[in-house]
Amino acid sequence: MEAESKENILVVGYIMKPSRKEDFAKRGAFPSHPTQNGLIFLPLNFELPISSQLQQVDVLLHKATDEIVDVKMSSSSEFVDKIEYTKGMQDLQRYTESHPECCVIDPFPNIYPVLDRLRIQQILFGLENLCIKSCYRIRGPRFLKVNSFEEPNLEHRLFEAKLSFPNIVKPQVACGVAVAHSMAIVFNMEQYKGLNVPLPAVVQEYVDHSSCLFKFYVLGEKVFYAIKKSTPNAATLMGLPEACDLKPILFDSLKSLPIDKKNQQVEDGVSSAGIQQLDLELVTDAANWLRSVLNLTIFGFDVVIQEATGDHVIVDLNYLPSFKEVPDDVAIPAFWEAIKWRFKSERGQRNSSLAPSSADSNIVSFP
Numbered sequence: 001m002e003a004e005s006k007e008n009i010l011v012v013g014y015i016m017k018p019s020r021k022e023d024f025a026k027r028g029a030f031p032s033h034p035t036q037n038g039l040i041f042l043p044l045n046f047e048l049p050i051s052s053q054l055q056q057v058d059v060l061l062h063k064a065t066d067e068i069v070d071v072k073m074s075s076s077s078e079f080v081d082k083i084e085y086t087k088g089m090q091d092l093q094r095y096t097e098s099h100p101e102c103c104v105i106d107p108f109p110n111i112y113p114v115l116d117r118l119r120i121q122q123i124l125f126g127l128e129n130l131c132i133k134s135c136y137r138i139r140g141p142r143f144l145k146v147n148s149f150e151e152p153n154l155e156h157r158l159f160e161a162k163l164s165f166p167n168i169v170k171p172q173v174a175c176g177v178a179v180a181h182s183m184a185i186v187f188n189m190e191q192y193k194g195l196n197v198p199l200p201a202v203v204q205e206y207v208d209h210s211s212c213l214f215k216f217y218v219l220g221e222k223v224f225y226a227i228k229k230s231t232p233n234a235a236t237l238m239g240l241p242e243a244c245d246l247k248p249i250l251f252d253s254l255k256s257l258p259i260d261k262k263n264q265q266v267e268d269g270v271s272s273a274g275i276q277q278l279d280l281e282l283v284t285d286a287a288n289w290l291r292s293v294l295n296l297t298i299f300g301f302d303v304v305i306q307e308a309t310g311d312h313v314i315v316d317l318n319y320l321p322s323f324k325e326v327p328d329d330v331a332i333p334a335f336w337e338a339i340k341w342r343f344k345s346e347r348g349q350r351n352s353s354l355a356p357s358s359a360d361s362n363i364v365s366f367p
Helices: 018-026 050-054 087-098 108-115 117-130 154-160 272-277 280-294 328-346
Strands: 010-015 039-043 059-062 068-072 082-085 103-105 143-146 167-171 182-186 201-205 212-219 222-229 249-252 298-305 312-319 363-366
Touching (some): 039 328, 059 328, 082 087, 108 117, 108 280, 108 312, 117 143, 222 280, 222 328, 280 298
Antiparallel strands (some): 068 082, 143 201, 167 201, 182 249, 212 298
């Protein structure tokens, strides 16, 4: 691929927390010289007026969730309805709203559903229509929103939602605040009393998946995936010390996951059976569908395969992930292409739809 001519160079202004910026920069993601597809990256900061900086760029790449101060819900709202950003991010948001010609990756309203686990669950209902071509289903986990762990009819509501034990309990707020990652695995009704998980919460089914997690990354038209070790099956969890003490298992999903250290299985605990069951075409269809519905350029989601049924269950979804599991020599050029693709799409220079015409040619896997 030949380098773009100077007149076709796009300046991409980027802003995110320093540690994230440093990580991307170390991997060569933000060069100050033109990339092969004609991008130059310019760091932005909130120490100078953001409006004057944005006048120098063609594309704005941001991780707004790095600048969240607080996330609130009103008593009458089912969903997250108020996000408070730092002053700098508020200024940036106002600028983008008053300058619709500015290409933003991605617009603030587009990332709001990813902040709310309940919204994500309800969006995943739409996956049912994708299961026709496959012998497997792809879906979200069964779930229930809970405002109080002390409500008298909680057991009945769990039954109606078809949630059998164990359950995994997560805050409704999915990211942007520290408590978003404080979770619990609950084995019986007694353990809900005084449960230390922020409310409102989303209770999800715990899916037995042989400790095998598939991390999918969508970068524009390209889809990548990697395989990682995950939490063990319910029977193994119940043998962990916390469960034996009749306590819920509390954990921070960013720091550590509950694992069975005494029983490591199949090369780092990843099951070959789960890998063989993966229906890549089905998950890629889901990735393309999510890209269209969410209208996001760069996002990721986690898939586990239920042992008993082969159901492919999407258990997490996030915006602008690091995609570290994908080798840099593959991921970084795809990252640049995703940015250019979005810019061209917004400028009406693409005649094709958002979904790739050939899914198989745009999928890359990594062990």
